[in-house]
Amino acid sequence: MxxxxxxxxxxxxxxxxxxxxxxxxxxxxxxxxxxxxxxxxxxxxxxxxxxxxxxxxxxxxxxxxxxxxxxxxxxxxxxxxxxxxxxxxxxxxxxxxxxxxxxxxxxxxxxxxxxxxxxxxxxxxxxxxxxxxxxxxxxxxxxxxxxLSLDDANLGRASLSGQVDQFDLINPRLEQLIGMRIKEATLHFVNAGLMDRLVHDWAARMKASEEETVNRIATELSGLAQFADSQENGPAKNVMLGLQRFVVKPETMTVTAAPVDPVPVLYFFMGRDLMENLQLLDMRINANQDN
Structure with a gap:
């Protein structure tokens, strides 16, 4: 052996x-x-x-x-x-x-x-x-x-996924981005300090306390949600209320765009306002869903 x-x-x-x-x-x-x-x-x-x-x-x-x-x-x-x-x-x-x-x-x-x-x-x-x-x-x-993600322990983690078509990677030119179409997209963000810095900066600009600043922003978002509701714009209402929840309690936020048909980037330059674009993309925001 x-x-x-x-x-x-x-x-x-x-x-x-x-x-x-x-x-x-x-x-x-x-x-x-x-x-x-x-x-x-x-x-x-x-x-x-x-x-x-x-x-x-x-x-x-x-x-x-x-x-x-x-x-x-x-x-x-x-x-x-x-x-x-x-x-x-x-x-x-x-x-x-x-x-x-x-x-x-x-x-x-x-x-x-x-x-x-x-x-x-x-x-x-x-x-x-x-x-x-x-x-x-x-x-x-x-x-x-x-x-496509970036994770900073002092700021937070952002992760993007999605799909676009009519995109020429072989001979890319800036003007071709106008014809690109958004099929779907998801952005997930976990806060780890970035929102604290932003709120502090906003408060300094508004010459108010941080608590007062957050309350003002939350009130404005609530008003925008009510306006979207009066226009029967469900996606815009959802986005404003989702942002409101996140601003008040900045922990996690997931933004999704799932249009019925792919949306050309060109459409965003054709005179539509923010609310119309949110509806076009069927955008939604889910804040603090894991808490």
Missing amino acids: RPIFKFLISFAIFVAVCAAGLGWYIEYEVEEGLERAVAETEGLRLRYADCSVDIFDRTVVLTGVEATLPSGHHFTADEIRIQSFDQLNPLPYYTNATSSGLTIPVTSANFGAWAPPMLKMGIAEVRGKAAVDYAYSPDTATLTVRE
Whole structure:
């Protein structure tokens, strides 16, 4: 029996060496492909401390990441895990990735006009983890977002999912977004401090106490709900009452849009007011449903 055990041990060592060699080869190929993709993408800059590949589930892990996107957005991350990624198209048709130790500085490049008020509220950076999982079908020009989320322990967690069609990812142009149609969307938000900062800022602007500020906003939303009800606009009434509940007790909020027929973005620029757009999207808000 001893020769068999020796063989098994030797074979196990052989397999381990082969696996290590294969892993090294795959990592080399991945790094080479990654560097080539970055070089071919104008405006994209990427640095990372290490790249590793799990040969069994094909997960690519980048650590110590610093990136600047073609849009000018920049961030750092302790780790990015890429479960799947389309390598055949300049703009990937599908991506499934997560990041941890993510840091997004609050700058004009990252947040545009929102940067100054965020800085005023004491938000110098957004830190936490994020996930992106989407797939694009060129045959139907449909983009399906399964998850686009950002989780900051000091601010909250926002997660978006949904589907749009008549969307050209192959040759994207800004003017084409007008023809894009919204089929469905869900935004889930869990508050962890963001609303406290917002209420404090609103109170300062209104020169009132935070309690008085919340009461005023709740009263205004109640009035808007009554107006929507008088117009027999159920979705708008639901949204206003949902916002009212969330403002009074800011814990969780789920916003859904489920129109009977896909809604072109163009419709929002055709003179409709907010109430009409809410009805068009059949939008609803469910606040604090888990409490």
